Amino acid sequence: MSTTTQEVGFVSPKTGARWIPVIGLEVHCQLKTWTKLFCGCRNEFGAPPNSLTCPVCTAQPGALPVLNREALDLALRTAIALGAEVAPRSKFDRKNYFYCDLPKGYQISQYDQPYCKGGGITLASGKRVRLTRIHLEEDAGKAIHDRGTTTLVDLNRAGVPLIESVSEADMQSSQEAGEYLDALKELLQYVGASDCDMEKGSLRCDVNISVHPPDEPWRTKVELKNLNSFKNVQAAIEFEIRRQVEAYESGDAAQRPVQETRLFDAVAGVTRSMRRKEDAHDYRYFPEPDLPPITIASEMLERQRALLPELPAARRERYQKSFGLSAYDAGVLTADRALADFFETVVRLSSKPKEAANLITNQLLRNLKDPELPASSIDELPFRAHDIAVLIQLIESGAISGQAGGKVLRAMFQTGQSPKDLVASLGLEQVNDSAALEGWCREALVGKDKIIADVKAGKTKAVGALVGPVMKASKGSANPQVVQEILLRLISEGP
Amino acid sequence: MSRALPIQDACAQAAAFRRGESSAEQNVRDAFDRIDALDGSLNAFAVLERERALALAAAIDRDRANGIAAGALAGVPVALKANMCWEGVEAHCGSRILAGYRPPYTATFVRRLLDAGAIPLGMTNMDEFAMGSSGENSAFGIARNPWDKSRTPGGSSSGSAAAVASGMVALALGSDTGGSVRQPAAFCGIAGFKPTYGRVSRYGLIAFGSSLDQVSPFARSVRDIELAMHVISGVDSFDSTTAQLPPLEADPSDADLKGLRIGLPREYFPNGLSDSVRAVLEAAKQKLAALGAELVEVSLPHTPYAIPTYYVVATAEASSNLARYDGIRYGKRVEGDGTLQGMFAATRAAGFGAEVQRRILLGTYVLSSGYYDAWYNRALRVRRLLRQDFDLAFEKVDLIVGPTTPTPAFRIGEKTSDPVAMYLSDVMTAPTSLAGLPGISIPCGFVEESGASLPLGMQIIGPALGDTRVLRAARVFEAATDHHARRPDLKPLEHARA
């Protein structure tokens, strides 16, 4: 595990000593199946309480689990995308404990034969974080403690499929943890395995963290739970690093970090020890007798591999190589799979990748963020990629100016009408007609003796200041290129 | 009164109904008359569903009148065990913790019975959560053996066995985990068949030991068992442990057992057998030989380890299967100290009987940290050795035969002071369950004890998926003997209704 790069670690504000944080993440992601992992109830967030239940997920006496094929397929695609090694044979185990949101009194999970091991994630910085394993398991229901005098239990979520991915303790900062989560989320969204939405609970994260002085053995690790946003994950890590370092540096044996679970209090920004329980959990894992093992043949893996979309990193690479886009633009376009798909369709139709990238990354994305415009995501666009391709073609051919193009695009958001119809109805046909342009240009030159002098002296760029007013006078319909040429000609011809 | 005359077996009842000679409603009324006359003494039924059964019967009679083809069991009253889910009908599993529980769904095998036109009359009494070998672990009274009221009918499917042996119904379902249908069948002089594991769906059978439980029919003739198996067996998409097979078909050939090699395990004929039991078994062997079978001595050397293996594996699974009884979604609830975990502990302590609690403790222990390898995992390995014993034997023979139990029915109260004594009565049935093999118990004779004639059962065990072969051999033996035709004297059991 490399600890190079400029300033790895945390510098104690009190002593100035450097400490190396050791961070691993356990991430639970809900799989985007139509139905639950072991029964045919719908897998859906936000439904009325206990409306998506059946004998199996309410653990009625006599009910039995049956594995959802799609959950396995999505789990396999995730493993392939993460470069993990899929086990040719894996099985389920029962994890036994008592809680109000666990109807059977055990969770069906995987203990010693998870469906895959290894693999990893490359962070934005280029550092690689290894995965230990990923396994399939069912989610528990929801216990609501803050409503009324009793705890309320909703079992809609009980039985939803989860993959739990466990990373090696390869991360060393909250920044890296954040990048890891971003990369994992991007990948899972690309694969279509999960929405990874922490607000909806489709992604949950626990942290394992310890600190140690450089070149010393690793110390006691602490588990952090109750982290419900990427920001909170980072804040909790930062607090905990400080806390552990302070504790070690205090020299007080009683304060030494112990192996425990701490909950993050987002309001106070601190981690707190959970009440010590009498017994540590003894989950009494044993193989689930109600479910036969799963065998994964290489043909099945190949089938799943073929179903994988091109993954974000490869896509970014291709955009830079084949389309000549900048790394930045490639990054923006591939941040969302739907956006990247849209972009490529536009490119296919217009054969103008750079122009498409420009239009989309600037104006289209800006419009999506505009609360006054109806669409806020690619799936909600009231027009098609074809229309964007047409718009690009109109601009490139000079039929309308770039500025006019922006107006047309906005109008497309508002009305869903085709670009050509909008150009006509908004009167945005670019004026290339020299006579009209010349008139506006002459007007713009009036009183601009300084600029005229500068241009004549060789500073042709100075004419740029006059293009704007001509565009304005033409209500944006002038072709700025042509305006510039006319202005220069008039200046050179004039006194 | 004696409606308690020998009733026709299920096949005959079904045929009579199809021929128009009887009505479903009359069949059901007659059955309830018999139950009313006898059940005060026998306590076979825990729950009776008169209105529901009569409504079903009326619908079946209507269908026949409208020309709709009758199902294979149309018009035949049957009984279910109280651990089986029939939507809306109380399934308390013999336990206080599930008193009043009405499942919101119907088991696959019950659905198949209903679709075939069978009419369940109610739920029979049982040892709590199927844990027991005598019926004495029920929270709702003890079922009695129709041959001798002072004796147990066996367990855990006590009520179903008593109901069939006394003629209340021709067909009843039980569940067999370590012998819970075969042993009562032996004690009650009737047939009881545990299929190959996976042959019948467990969806809707309230679980005790997941890798052992099988729905198992009781009847007084093997033909009835075959009919019941045909109706309920076959792959089920709600149970991942069912074999990918269609419903069982009987082998119709009736001739004899020529060409069949039958293994007699020396471990199943221990020295401790009484002389009278030995004599009955000897006669049964001779009958098999007379039917043309070749008798071969075999050995199942790991048999002495079967009971500990069974109790470790079954209780481990049970400790987990019974964790869901926590007072939240169904069943009894006791608030305890007002905390969640306190509520769990108080509820389960008040709701489970002593034997169930013992087994949960044992099962929890053998899975617990530090003991898993030494107990549970070890038992799983011995389980494989027990299965290998059978596999080796079946290379030499086609079927294995032995007594179902070492003794006839014991007296109520005789074994309750020492749980281990009760466990040991499963010695001849538990190995078959651990190995997942099919096994039937059929009557093979009677012994006299304290002035009572008590039936004895012979067990026929087959290789995995050898269900048809087992049933055919049983049917041929039955046809060549008359033990199955003997009836208990029901006069001491009848009582006048007020």
Added chain:
Amino acid sequence: MSDSKITPAAAPSGEADVLHIARLARLAIDPAHSRQVAAQFARILEEFKTLTTLDVEGVEPMTRPTDSTDVLRDDRERPSLTVEDALANAPARVENFFSVPKTIGGEA
């Protein structure tokens, strides 16, 4: 799944061990009976001790009596229970929720 720090033949040494197991199993044991329960428990384990001395070298555990693998179902909806049916047997209910004694979060 194991740590064989306990020798195979060792059984729980008495009430304390049985009470620990009972806690794991959420079974409140009446103190008046705990000695008897422990004694019965020890007797049963003593009886089963033979299991722990048999040589099982090289023998794989057999969790289930069949070799079946890969039983899967399509990702298609099956009818759910109505909310009423799901809650019908509940001993305690608040609106459409199951109701249990108040707990702080976590597997307390």
